[in-house]
Amino acid sequence: MNKNRRQFIKQVTTATLASAFSTQALADDTLDPFNLQEWRDNQINSPDKHHDILILGAGISGLCVAYELSKLGVNFQMLEARSKPGGRNETLRHGSEIEEFDRTSYCEFNRDKHLYFNVGPARISHHHERVLRYCKELSITLEPLINDNRNTFFSIDGAFNNTPIKAKELYTSQRGLIASTLAQAIEQNLVSHLLPAQHNDHMLKMLTSFGDLDSNYQFSGSIRAGAEANSGVFTPPQAQPSKDFTQVLPHLDKWARRIHFEQSKDQQAAMLQPVGGMDRIVKGFIRNIPKKIRYNSEVLSIKRVKSGSEVTFRNKQGVIKKMTAAQIVVTLPLTVLQDIDHDFSAPIAQEIQNANYTSAGKIAFQSERFWETHEHIYGGISWLGSDNTQLWYPSSGFGRESGVIVGGYIFDGPAGERFANLSNQERVDSALTQMQHVHPEAAEYTYNACSRSWKNTPFSKGGWSSNPPIVEFSHQDGPYIFAGDHTTYLSGWQEGAIASAHRALELLSLD
Amino acid sequence: MNKNRRQFIKQVTTATLASAFSTQALADDTLDPFNLQEWRDNQINSPDKHHDILILGAGISGLCVAYELSKLGVNFQMLEARSKPGGRNETLRHGSEIEEFDRTSYCEFNRDKHLYFNVGPARISHHHERVLRYCKELSITLEPLINDNRNTFFSIDGAFNNTPIKAKELYTSQRGLIASTLAQAIEQNLVSHLLPAQHNDHMLKMLTSFGDLDSNYQFSGSIRAGAEANSGVFTPPQAQPSKDFTQVLPHLDKWARRIHFEQSKDQQAAMLQPVGGMDRIVKGFIRNIPKKIRYNSEVLSIKRVKSGSEVTFRNKQGVIKKMTAAQIVVTLPLTVLQDIDHDFSAPIAQEIQNANYTSAGKIAFQSERFWETHEHIYGGISWLGSDNTQLWYPSSGFGRESGVIVGGYIFDGPAGERFANLSNQERVDSALTQMQHVHPEAAEYTYNACSRSWKNTPFSKGGWSSNPPIVEFSHQDGPYIFAGDHTTYLSGWQEGAIASAHRALELLSLD
Structure with a gap:
């Protein structure tokens, strides 16, 4: 337990906490709640020393750790396998490169600002307070995201x-x-x-x-x-x-959860999204982080050494490099850690072995807004009985010439596997066939498709972890501290990534 | 039945209609559906003649008639008692004058574009297709209006x-x-x-x-x-x-409708609003109407004469003037017609006598956005047990320094009567007391209140008609053609005003 944690708990017990935290006893295992402002204040009073910290992965959790350390002027290094930050927080727009294991393509939407596709996370819940706090702090403009619209369709196979x-x-x-x-x-x-x-x-x-x-x-x-x-x-x-x-009654195994979707904890009829694309959050962090991120750096091994841990990685030129640090923040997905030679403790290693990720994928089209002019659908989701599961209608740009319709958001296991294995053209053809069940005119108006299977995406290898987190993710493992949405019960949500980043900050020794 | 109506019905029977209209037999009484595009096309082919038309009232229905006639180059005249167009479609912002029978005040919001208050209609349903069509045609940008948000409050008195x-x-x-x-x-x-x-x-x-x-x-x-x-x-x-x-069960007489509000026909969880204020619709029409509207012209009497009807009105200088026309489109509220000397047919006169309007009113405050920072409420409505009934949180400008919170939307009869009779300061004090039941901190953050009681507003004298329309509104009454939301089953909705305008266009003789 580091100094800040001790100070924090002392403050809890002396009842100086903000009211939001006052009613809950602290469960020591969870390290929750974390009072970010108090943590920041305490660190600012620490002497400025050389801190030997390496962050692996520039997704939301890694970026959040890097941002908070940057605010304090604390030294760190950071490795990212991709050529850009954000991880699964990815917004495709004109010219975006879409790399999967077996293909590289480009998004061909027109250049208009409103033509973008959040191919990863796409909605923020009002109770995802950590994400919302950063949106405010980073001046990211939010707008409503219509998640449930009673004028959309349910296509219930068999009924x-x-x-x-x-x-x-x-x-x-x-x-x-x-x-x-x-x-x-x-x-x-x-x-x-x-x-x-x-x-x-x-x-x-x-x-x-x-x-x-x-x-x-x-x-x-x-x-x-x-x-x-x-x-x-x-x-x-x-x-x-x-x-x-x-x-509908005979079909509830498949449909009950979908029909009651808008009732669930992390879903609401109206949610929030950044104007212009979810990657505004990535850009917000990046603007405030010194240029310390080494992109195109694929981690190969992570091993303990006397001074902490040594990380071996391959750079863009294919050269093998090494870096050591006293403390390593490991945010990489469990599926990616499976391919890395590591010496984490047995429970963590076992959890990595057991990793079970969704095969999520999405496909979107630029399109004339036929769903508005023909069906008076303004935002929301239609539910398909077939693989592609959800059609998303845009919640902004109403009445404009064109918009981006998500022609499939696939997250059920076998459907996601099938989607991963289709060629890009097969994905387009299949999506249009499925959309036509709800919108017979879809093929007439849609063009410029782009898609991503997260299962088939290097350095992700899946959508999000389906396993609940093990408690060992909450503790230091020698030089290792774990973060990422998969280390929380908010797997697949940016809120989980940020909560895990805050826990990592607490675990980091900055004395 | 005029030429266009005849042509239209002929086209219906020859099955050349768009699919939207193909499944319904026409009820002759209702004059619905109206195919606007066909009407426009037919009129364009008519010879350009002098048309002797007078429109009374520049609310949404009058403006819509004027707009369509203007598109065709058809002559008309128009009288409006207020100094500005729009009727109850009114958006208050910095400097707006708020005149009631016994007071005149000004909106003191700061000048920011997002600080506005739709004191009349404030939401558009996805199936209000006529309004949406004009928004598109007039290039009015729409955004989501969050109408139901599960993170808001219900304050059920007694439970x-x-x-x-x-x-x-x-x-x-x-x-x-x-x-x-x-x-x-x-x-x-x-x-x-x-x-x-x-x-x-x-x-x-x-x-x-x-x-x-x-x-x-x-x-x-x-x-x-x-x-x-x-x-x-x-x-x-x-x-x-x-x-x-x-x-809650003992309190259902008051609360059942409120609890099931989001299920009702014209309400949905997510609706639409023009970016920047509902009066964008008024401005959209006005931009396309020649400067033919005589403002500050209060109608005193409407009487048949040989050439049609003679309208007496008082202009801004208090001078009594007269104007005659072959056809008069009467869009004035029934409450206002009660004060005008007219010679409408007996059923219409009786209906004017029977007029029963809601005493709707609203009050709003500029405020720091405490509902977002303290309660994580992003848009939606909280329900009070007291007079002021609804608190509306803004659906845009999330995270900004300030916003406009509607601190009361009153539409129940007795509460509206009480609201009408309060001084402006009493309305503010009362609203804060009521808001504090849900938001104890409300008075700390709110300022720059402004309010309007439609009951207490000249040339409106009420919110909207509570009576169903009589069938006589669907027919010409000598030189008179009636329009306004009160002549439809969509009383209180702009969609009703526009539908009535289309019916008036059909009834107008432009041969």
């Missing part, structure tokens, strides 16, 4: 004659089925042992409103699911015929 | 010890109560007559996912309602203790 239905039809018919069944049970006095009697009338009133039931507690359609065309303006709104949600 | 709870706690506990009650009823075989037997297991699976139930089909809290502080990053997420939704 509704395989015809896509609107999200509002699905949600409304589900509420109608649930509410009408329970309301009838209450009215027939079947559940009086489950509900205090005084609630019966209230429950009936609530269910009628919740499910938009008729006076017999039946669900017979609702204008919440959409009004008939040409009704509701000069004549009263007429509900369209209701969908029968029981058609 | 939870009168302590505000987060929307996500409310929604999640409601789903939990409904799902757990029904799931137990299914498991106990109590509702087998209500559901086909083959669905039982599926329903249990669905309800477990829908309500986030435990393995005993109980709702015992959910991380959807928020995780415990400091859990979910280095330790698994822990659900906060769940709220008991039965506390």
Whole structure:
């Protein structure tokens, strides 16, 4: 435990903490919460010494560590295998190079600022407070990202004659089925042992409103699911015929999570994104880090030596180099560490062996905005029954000539494997075929496709870890300190990467 | 029926219509749908003649009629009682004058572009296709308006010890109560007559996912309602203790509609707004209308004469003037028509007598963005139990120094009456007291308040009509053609105003 950690815990116990942290006992294992401002203040009062720190990987966690050390004027070195920073925080736009193991291509979108594709993380939750704090500190402008839009489609294979239905039809018919069944049970006095009697009338009133039931507690359609065309303006709104949600019931293993997606902890109907691309966060960090990052430096081995650890890497010219440091911050994905000769402790080594990453991938097209003009879809996601899973509509640039539509966000294992193995042209053809199930006109309007399979991407080899983190990631392992979203329960989220960076800062000895 | 209408219906019956209109039979009474492009095309082929048209009122419906006539080069005249166009489409910003019957004040927001207050309409639904069409045609940039945000508050008087709870706690506990009650009823075989037997297991699976139930089909809290502080990053997420939704049940008369607000037809979680203020739509129309609008012209009487109708009005200098026209488009609110001497047909006159308008009002403050820094609220609405009903957080300018928070959107009758009668200072004091129930720190950060009661506003005298429109608004009444949102089932929405304008265009004789 270093000085700052000790000071921090002392401050906790003397109850000087900001209110945000005051209600929780500290779990020693977790090193959470971390009070960044206090940490910064304490470090600024330390004497300026030579600090022998090496950061491996210039993704979000590595950049965050580097940024905080830079603010303090603390020395460090940094190795990055790619030719650019950011890791999976990658925004493709005109001219971006897209390298995978077996191919190199370029993004051919026009040059317009609004034509970009966040091929890695693409949304920020309001409770991802660490990311939001840096966005504010780095003057990164945020705008809403529409994540759930009831005017998009669900294409549930096996239901509704395989015809896509609107999200509002699905949600409304589900509420109608649930509410009408329970309301009838209450009215027939079947559940009086489950509900205090005084609630019966209230429950009936609530269910009628919740499910938009008729006076017999039946669900017979609702204008919440959409009004008939040409009704509701000069004549009263007429509900369209209701969908029968029981058609979805046999398909819940696949669809339950998708239907309740907007309810989940890290997803909300409206989220946030940086104006102009998620890599504004990368650029924000980079602007404030001295030019210490050695790009094109692929780590080959990491071994303990007397003075700490020695890292062997190959530079752009293919020359093998070595670097030693007393403390090494290891942010590389577990899949990448599998290929590196290391001497980490047994639990870490085992965890690297066990690594299980999603085969996430995305494909996007520049396109005329047919989803706006034809379907009145402004942002949000349509759900496919096929491999490509999600279509994302842009949340900005409404009404412009063109936009970028994500024609597939694949994150389920086998689908991701298949996507990885397709050629670029096969990915385009397959995506268009799948999009046409929801938007028959898609091929007419889309062009300039680009895609990435993270599984097939060097120095990532997968989307994010599906395993929960082991507790050993929370502790120093000799000269090694581990960071990266995979070392947290926020795997796949930038918030996890930054939280892990803060933990690494706490573990680093700067005495 | 004029020539265009006849042509239009002919085209309908010969099945040359765009697909959007192809599935609906035309109800002759409603004059809906209106194919704007066909109307425009037909008119362009008409000979250029002198057309004797007078439009009363330069709100959205009057401006839309004027815009379409201007595009065709058709002559018209226009009277507006205010000194500016737009009617209730009003955006307050630095220096805006706010006139009510008993007071005149000025908006004191700083000059920044993002500091504005849509004191009238403030959101556009994705299915308000007529408004969206004009936004596109007039190059009005749109951005998302976050209408429902699960991180805002519900302050339900009488429940939870009168302590505000987060929307996500409310929604999640409601789903939990409904799902757990029904799931137990299914498991106990109590509702087998209500559901086909083959669905039982599926329903249990669905309800477990829908309500986030435990393995005993109980709702015992959910991380959807928020995780415990400091859990979910280095330790698994822990659900906060769940709220008991039965506390809300006795209060549903007031709260059911509010809780299910985001489900309703014209509301969605994410909607749209023009960047920089709703009055961009007004400016868009005005840019394309010749300077024919006579402002400061208060209509006093409307009477039939041989050549059509004679309108008497008072100009800015107090001089009484007269103007005659063959056709008069009357867009004035029914409340305003009550004060005008007219000779409309009996049903219209009766409807004007019966006019019943909401007493809507709003108050806003410039403020430091404490809701973002303290509560991580980015856009959306909090619901108060007191008069001021809704707090709106801005959906743009995230992270900036200041923003505009709507400290009250009042639309319930008695509350609106009370708001109308308060002095400006009383409105501010009352709003702060009410905001402090949800945000105790509100008074510390807010300043530069401005407010408007539409009830107390000359030439509006209310928010919008609460009565359904009578069918007579769909027909010509001698020289009179009626328009305005109050003549449609979309009362209070700009979409209704524009639909009514299109109907007026159809009824106008341009032969």
